[in-house]
Amino acid sequence: MSATPKSLPARAAEYIRKNSLISNRDHVLAAVSGGPDSVALLSILVNLKDTLGIERISVIHFDHRLRGDESDGDREFVRALARTAGLDFRCGAADVRAFARSRKISLEMAARECRRSFFTGTAAELNAGKIALGHTADDQAEEVILRILRGTGPAGIQGMSPSTAEGIIRPLLFVTRDAVLEYLQERGMEYRQDSTNFAPSCQRNFLRLKVFPLLREAFHPQIAQTIARCADLAREEESLWASQIRTLWGDICLELSEGLCALDFGPMKQLHPALARRMLRLAIDKVKGNLSGVGMVHLEALIELVSSGKTGKSIRIPGGIEATRHGAKLLISSKECAAPKDPLDDVLDVHGPGNYLFGKLGFEFRFCEETKTCCGPDSGAECIRMDSGKLKWPLQFRYRRTGDRFRPFGMTGSKKLQDFFTDCMVPREKRQKVPLLCDSEKICWVVGMRIDDRVKVEAHTRQILVVKLLRLPRNGEF
Template sequence: MTGLLHPFEKNTLDAMRRRRLVHVGPVLGVAVSGGPDSVALLHVLHALQPFLSIQALIVLHYDHGLRGEDSAADRRFVEELAGRLGCEVIVGGGDVRGFQRDHRMSLEMAARLCRRAFYMEVMRRRDLHRLALGHTADDQAEEVLLRLCRGTGPGGLRGMQVETAEGFLRPLLWASRAEVLQYLSDTGRSFREDATNLEGFCQRNRVRHEVLPLLEKIFHPRVRQVLCRHADLAAEDDEYWARQVAEAWGRVVLAEGSDVVVFNALGMQALHRALSSRLFRQALKKIGFSTGIFAVHLQALEGLLQEAPSGRQVILPAGGRAFREGFTVVLTKRGEEPPVGESREMFGPGRYPLPEFRAEIAIQELAGQKVRIGEADPWTVLMDAHAVLWPLKVRTVRPGDRFRPLGGPGSKKLQDFFTDAKVPRTARRRIPLLCDGEKICWVVGYRLDDRVKVRDGSRTVLHIQWRPLG
């Protein structure tokens, strides 16, 4: 049956099988601009439907509104092509120049983000799990070169992925643009040529029409293939590091959420910088920094691990920040948070969830046992059970709070303690305080109150552990 396929179609099927892209689901979205790459992609996938168990193709076309009548002609071309192939077509559009102006970015980046938002919205609305894009090996070579010149990290040198977590597929990443054009010529398929692809208004066009031809002339006639092979090798390395990051994540991350990740600074210090920097990248990605993070930011984050005092901050793009708090490094996209008030009362040993503090506290009573705590653990303390007046509760700072810091000469204002400990003002209002019926027993993560310390004559001890949760 494959004998009926054009060699280009058969090679695409073989490449999809090698990359395990054959289980794409009964309905597959295809992004079609009208240019040669996307038109070839649509024809190839239409021919491969029986081999991929695809019941229907849905064509997505985005009108950038940048080329006047030419843009409208592109849309009509795509609609007519989809109609001839029996495919549903969904057209979107937007004010790309307005988006560029409002967000102060290049026109190329604005077009990419607007187009991507359209794709994601259609995939969500139509429950599409996969969307095929028409990027080729030439696009991959351009991408690797651009990333290298912009200063990407090792992971970025893998270029574009054949399949992404969002569901984007690139079945033609194996093929050169020359092979795409030859396929269209052999089969007599027409396409639209975007005149702006020949203009030098963006970096990618300059790389495509000036830089790569010059490199081919001076260094290597197959420099595009060399760059693509480098991307494949980088992808293999990146897969290895992804496993290392996943394994280390559970050891050094104390808490995580949609807009915050808290690292154990001591645990991160013990890691090789190649791994800690990747953990920082992963954390930034989790809280929404998909772009705008460069080597200078990662170097500054590494600086927070090197005996940085509490209160030191790193300003990140888009309103984000990172700061050192005691034994932790916090990465967040949110601004200052209001105090969360106080927890419910705790009337004895047990495990208590504290959702308002994104944590839980475990209280265990120990009698006649010798217990030691690791010196570097700021989240676990021992208290003399007979020095605690039940019930306990957790609250945040109030004006005029005082306590007796362990090892200190006497009573001290909590604000003065924070100042001496170099705790940033924005963080003070959120630090939990474990209190009994008459006093602050523990400034969590920082200092125990001297009145509840374990003494030589203590018969019963409370082992208390604070556990930040995602």
């Protein structure tokens, strides 16, 4: 005798626990449109309230103002559902069509943004930790196929996640739409039908109404669950990749601020393409806040930019993002955040004694008459001495340029700066970051390494210039 199949609420409880979607004493917002999936979601959450230790359930509904009286009917239907269940009800609304025009985005994307904004705002207002959405395995399958058709990479195949960092959860992602309808029918529960769901002009509707029926007939009835399981496997794979990216991120990300992410070009070039793509996705996400519109074509273009090493070349990414090669950095920035100058162009004039800041380093310049009161030997490390009379003022801090030469302390002939770096085993990707102190004729000091022999202090030196590399306070001020 076979065991009695588990009820949908019991299966949902297992899925919720397995994926840690709800914690004890959570306040859960149930997003209810009035359609079958969201009505079933609300019913199941109410059914499992005590089982899962949910402290409070509130119902939220969003009116997109796209269907006139039909939208009004949906709102009142959901309000009545909440009233019958004795639950708090909150409703939001927006002119989604106008929003789409103003942002120059699709109606579907505009609806999603407006809806999410209301959901997250209400969650913050009510101090609710979770926002439950009614997506099913069919929705997951449609999402995966759409992403593939739009040119997604491996990361996109994972589809929608059971939970997000913003507290959004999808407790029904494991179950088919047919199972949801059967659940509602068994309980005699009513629901609303959105007429726009039957317009095949929408890509998602075309898949639902035309493509998936053919796939079920040609392959097998559970095709949606098969694709959804593929998404689950992809999500597990991406979790492993993400842990590797987090390990590498600290070594590759040079700067991260609002609207700007700078990646170290050298290490990026050494990454396997699979890691490089994911590193770029993470950088774009940190600047843009999402990966909407970013597909394989954009990631491949960025990989090509990294491989080619063409300084100054830029690539535009959907959402007002631009990626540019600047010296030893790959800059990913928003339109609102102008890309900084190429480090090759950064200069700072030094006209005399005082404290100076160049890049992230501080320097103290002072004159000294007595050799004994000056700093130690001319090591070229953190404190150096130079014969002031041998300098052509003003001095200038800059970074290396093509063809730079200097005469390292203790040598009689000049040497290419590039060869000096090679001899000192300075990694190629670090060389652009070494500041140079120059006068109008020559490099006087390769900061932290060596002074030029032509500016060394000798017995007949009358005035000594002492330059000390400072350890700056946390705020970067002297």
